[in-house]
Amino acid sequence: MACYFVPMELGAVCVLNLRYMQWADARILASASQLSHDQALAERGSSFGGILGTLEHIYKAERVWLTRLTTDPAAKIVAIDGP
Numbered sequence: 760m761a762c763y764f765v766p767m768e769l770g771a772v773c774v775l776n777l778r779y780m781q782w783a784d785a786r787i788l789a790s791a792s793q794l795s796h797d798q799a800l801a802e803r804g805s806s807f808g809g810i811l812g813t814l815e816h817i818y819k820a821e822r823v824w825l826t827r828l829t830t831d832p833a834a835k836i837v838a839i840d841g842p
Contacts, residue, residue: 794810815841818842823836
């Protein structure tokens with residue numbers, strides 16, 4: 760089976776990625792909204808502590824990339840305020 764790479768315009772790639780991000784965020788938030796307060800805050804031993812820490816990381820990662828694309832190519836994740 761052959762695999763072919765079909766180049767897309769940069770704008771089309773950005774739109775595709777933003778649509779995916781919107782879809783994924785909606786699914787993540789729908790699942791997270793079913794958690795109790797204690798479940799959301801519970802330490803899970805993951806890189807970001809627990810579910811709330813992971814959600815904050817996702818938010819900041821998305822914000823830093825959008826900032827890099829729109830206003831500040833050198834933006835750092837540590838400079839992004841949490842929700």
